[in-house]
Amino acid sequence: MVYFDVASSAPLHPVARQALQASLDEGWADPARLYREGRRARMLLDASREAAAEAVGCRPDELTFTPSGTHAVHSGIAGALAGRRRAGRHLVVSAVEHSSVLHAAAAHEAGGGTVTEVAVERSGAVAPEAYAAVLRGDTALACLQSANHEVGVVQPVAEVAEACRTAGVPLLVDAAQSLGWEAVAGDWSLLAASAHKWGGPAGVGLLAVRKGVRFASQGPADERESGRAAGFENIPGIVAAAASLRAVRAEAAREAARLRELVDRIRARVPQLVPDVEVVGDPVRRLPHLVTFSCLYVEGETLLHELDRAGFSVSSGSSCTSSTLTPSHVLRAMGVLSEGNVRVSLPMGAAEADVERFLEVLPGVVAGVREQLGAPGPGPLATPEGAGTLVVDALGRRCPIPVIELAKVIGDVPVGGTVRVLADDEAARLDIPAWCEMRGQEYVGEEPADRGAAYVVRRLS
Amino acid sequence: MVYFDVASSAPLHPVARQALQASLDEGWADPARLYREGRRARMLLDASREAAAEAVGCRPDELTFTPSGTHAVHSGIAGALAGRRRAGRHLVVSAVEHSSVLHAAAAHEAGGGTVTEVAVERSGAVAPEAYAAVLRGDTALACLQSANHEVGVVQPVAEVAEACRTAGVPLLVDAAQSLGWEAVAGDWSLLAASAHKWGGPAGVGLLAVRKGVRFASQGPADERESGRAAGFENIPGIVAAAASLRAVRAEAAREAARLRELVDRIRARVPQLVPDVEVVGDPVRRLPHLVTFSCLYVEGETLLHELDRAGFSVSSGSSCTSSTLTPSHVLRAMGVLSEGNVRVSLPMGAAEADVERFLEVLPGVVAGVREQLGAPGPGPLATPEGAGTLVVDALGRRCPIPVIELAKVIGDVPVGGTVRVLADDEAARLDIPAWCEMRGQEYVGEEPADRGAAYVVRRLS
Incomplete structure (x- = not known):
């Protein structure tokens, strides 16, 4: 089985596995306790915080570990909005944020706040001027992903952060898709990420809140993680998350160059091999490992099923593959075709031969699905007489x-x-x-x- | 080092470790995906849910996995209160609940709700009649722990559940301390628990919500875990939690009898060996493995430190060992001595020889701490003349x-x-x-x- 869906979840990195196993014996006790087992757990937690903070580019005391990237986003948005309650209740998000951000925005709106969604260009990127234009005096928080999870476009975070800084608005960056590749540049105020996206374990997210950012944790009080993430710390998971983040970063530059070339190959060859395909997203300003295309006259679920049968695991933003029966909000915001949508996201170490085999298999699979559906061929249209x-x-x-x-x-x-x-x-x-x-x-x-x-x-x- | 603080956190059970390691390879993918890796992850998740539900005594579709016991409590209370919003905004809790319950109650109160704390007897137990007496027409939810985390008293859950049933009020049981020992008897409506308390990994809690209980998840929407626990599922952790729950249950009856005898020994001998000690909690209706006593004229933090130096890890509800500088709310509610407080909670498999050694070491440690503080001896008082x-x-x-x-x-x-x-x-x-x-x-x-x-x-x- 060839797994090309690392943007959903990455297999556990060997370093994460090692670190997890090593810390099962040392990291199970309560780090708030004063006895030896507790002190050992605390040391592991502190060391992991330092390592993760270095990779994020913040101070250790600005970083908390959360139970997931979703929790980091939810807590970060709720805490920043509450901390800036006196400034106002206006929240800005891009239209192509991860559902965790959009759901937090919807909850804010349901609670009486207002939300502006910044539209994106056909590439999926926001225009910094368009983003800057919606910031207002009562804007409490702005959110922008570092890179899009469905089409891989890299957002102009540094420019938007600059605009936010000028407007006096904190910027929360959802860095889930990019943190394994590099630190987020620019003057962000809050940052959220998720370990299982970079090869760390499930059950660990990161929330960084820069000193000086007004922040008021919401929900019931809890003394752990500076009051920003309730519940007993998952220290073995945290150790594995921090260790694997360092490990993937050490490989990132080399691997990014290699995967970028493989993705370029997919971007160039899919339209040659498969008729009626639209490759979406920005060809240059993009994540190194991710490419998305949509095939006319193809049902997404059947396509995924056939690719699975052919040995390839990929994902899709087509409506018929989701429980909600609506197409991906990202593709909708970009105004691009959603049917027959395929997202390929290569894991670190993905084999060139597997990419080549995918390109060999894809045309036949798409043709087969189209045939099943009775899709029209690419020939010229007839020219009947009269208006009609x-x-x-x-x-x-x-x-x-x-x-x-x-x-x-x-x-x-x-x-x-x-x-x-x-x-x-x-x-x-x-x-x-x-x-x-x-x-x-x-x-x-x-x-x-x-x-x-x-x-x-x-x-x- | 002898670890006698399993009520804080248990070392990982060997079955949990095995299950965790085995599922690292199978359980990292997104269980919502249709490809092979996703289906494998989904199978592990479903099987774990069935196993855990059987141990809890509920249907699999009534059980969700949360990132921690604290999350289970917070989500359970918030969801049940919101689901019963039309009944009213009155919440009932016992005075000796875990801080996660009390903090959720405080949040409810801060949001305009009302809270009644049911007082406890000197044993730490609520009286069912006293509990029943505070239930009102506008009571939306009642909470009662299955057993107390600090003094081990077993609460009359079945009787209180019966009273709640009669009053038409759902009962949420915090079963964190007892679920590893046995299923919670009685007609409860919601149940919360935490895997690391029974030897499962950190990062996994359980929330059971019986069919028919009105429940409205709070916080931003999320499609995972029936919308009751946001964020990507920690499947290896969940598998380890479910497997270890089954494993500890298989050992529970035999181990409970053995540890009960060891705790009886501590309860009987500590007052013989150490002057001016109060053993607290109920001697009979109690968890098998937990005992708490307080020593007059002793500073809790120094006592813990000296016991740690002597090789024993225990915890304390004394004020000077906590960051808040207030004594344990549990001891306060019971009206018992808080100074020099020691909680001993034996892990499964605790060696009799270690308990004996603890009993040998304790008197000297207490005497040493008292001497440092210049505590008075136990001799008879002088009899000066005149009033004064x-x-x-x-x-x-x-x-x-x-x-x-x-x-x-x-x-x-x-x-x-x-x-x-x-x-x-x-x-x-x-x-x-x-x-x-x-x-x-x-x-x-x-x-x-x-x-x-x-x-x-x-x-x-």
């Missing part, structure tokens, strides 16, 4: 069927004619405009309908 | 000095005379009455003073 309008009823049909039906009939209307696609799958709202862009047809717009919506497309060629 | 009142100024002196000063001068007043002790250490409020009870003197009461308080004691013999 056609209605396609795809109500109750799930992605990518509405797009496939559209593609099947577009040749049945003359150039200048329109097709109205009735659909109630959320993904259609994203995928029909994306199809138009890829196919050079005109997306006229969406009209209300009894059920779902009518998406109107005009044939241009 | 004496004032002892112990302002600014920390426990156990105020009590020692009192003991030194009580012989200087005649029978019927009084001693007024001026003290500003919080522990004096608890320890001076306790001293009177142990010494057969009369505690007249507390009077306001410029600084601290004046504690008035009348000599009776």
Whole structure:
């Protein structure tokens, strides 16, 4: 099995395993106790904090260990918002943050706060000026990821941090996807990360809060981790997290260069090998190991299943692979195709031969899925006479069927004619405009309908 | 080093270690993913949930894994209170709950809710009738520990659950101290526990919520663990927790009988070996492995330090060993002596020889600490002539000095005379009455003073 989904979770790094096993005997006692076992546990905890703080680029007393990256994000946002309550209740996030940030923002809104989502460019990146423009006098906190988890684009954190600094607003950086590669540059105020993303164990996150940042921990009081992370410390996990962070950093520069080249290869060759593919995200300002593309006329879940059968583990932001049946909010915010979406994220040490084999296998797998769905071929369209309008009823049909039906009939209307696609799958709202862009047809717009919506497309060629 | 503080944290059980190591290779992937690594992780998670649910005595779909026992308590209380918001905002807890429960109660109160603390008897147990009496029409939730973490008394959970059932109030049981020994009997509604207390790893707690209990998870939304525990699942930890719970349960009956006998030995012999000791808690209705006693005229931190030097790791509820400088709320609620407090909690497999050696070492250690502090000996008091009142100024002196000063001068007043002790250490409020009870003197009461308080004691013999 070839695992190309390290952006979800990385296999345990050998150094993490070693450190974990070594500290099971030394790190189980309560570090708050004064006896020998407690003092040993405390020493491990302190040493891990120093090592992790060095890798993060902060002081040890600015760093707390949390039970997960999600907890770090939730606690960091809640604590910073509460600490800045007097400044106001306005929260700024980018539209492509991890769900943990967006859920914290939704909770803030439900509690009476206001939230501004900064739109992103088609690459997935925010524009620093656009971000700066929404900062206000009552902005309590701004959040920006260091790099996007679905498409790998690296965000302009240093520029946004500078704008935040000027506006007097603290910036929280979700560094989950990038901290294993490098420290986050720029003058951030809070930083969150998750160990299992860099090859550390599950159950450990990091929250850094710079001295001077107003912060008021929320939830019931607890004396552990400076009051910022309740519950008994998971010291073996923390030791393993800190040790593996150092270890991956030692390999990072070399490995980044190698994986960057492999990802470039995927980015270049997938569109050559597979028709009707859109590779998304920024080709240059990106994480070294991650690439995402979407395939027209492909159902994401079937594609993942077939790739799994062929021996490859990847993930997808297609709606039909998620429990919510809505396409990835990241792809939606970027305005790119969501159907047949595949994210490939290479683990450190990924073999070139495995990447080559993936590129060999992919075209056949995509073709097979398209054939199952009766997707139209890439040939030229017919040119019927006269003006005309056609209605396609795809109500109750799930992605990518509405797009496939559209593609099947577009040749049945003359150039200048329109097709109205009735659909109630959320993904259609994203995928029909994306199809138009890829196919050079005109997306006229969406009209209300009894059920779902009518998406109107005009044939241009 | 002999570790007698398993009530704080247990060393990792060999089965937990095995299970953890085995699942590091199988349990690192995201269990929400559909590919092979994800499915394997999901299988481990599901199997662990079934095993843990069986040990808890609930259905697997009633059980969620949390990052710690503290998280289970915090989430359980917040979720149950929110779910019963329409019933009211009254919360009932016993006065001797773990700090995680009391801190959650304080947070509820800070948020506008009301809290009733049910007093305990001198044994540390609540009286079921007293508990039932405070349940009201607007009581949203009641909390009761299965057994106390400091003095080991087993609470009447089944009786209180019955009273709650009658009143239509859900009962949350904090089973942290007892779940390794046995399932909690009685008709509870919610249950919380912590794996590192039974020999599982740190970083894993349990929260069971019975079907039919109204529950509304608080905090930002998260799809994991039925929305009740945010963040990526720590599957190796969870597997180790479930496996070790089964393993300790298999040994529990035999080990409980053996440790019960060792604790009986400590309970009987400490008062014979050490003068001026109060063994606290219930001698019968108690955890098998835990005993607590307090030594007059002894400073807790020095005692722990000397026991550590002698090779024994135990804990203490004395004020001077905690960062807050207030004596344990449990000892305070029980109205027992807090100075020179020692909690001994034996791990499974504790050697009889170690217990014997502890009993050999203890008298000399206590005597040494008392000598350092200049504590009075146990001899008969002098009998001076005439009535009289004496004032002892112990302002600014920390426990156990105020009590020692009192003991030194009580012989200087005649029978019927009084001693007024001026003290500003919080522990004096608890320890001076306790001293009177142990010494057969009369505690007249507390009077306001410029600084601290004046504690008035009348000599009776």
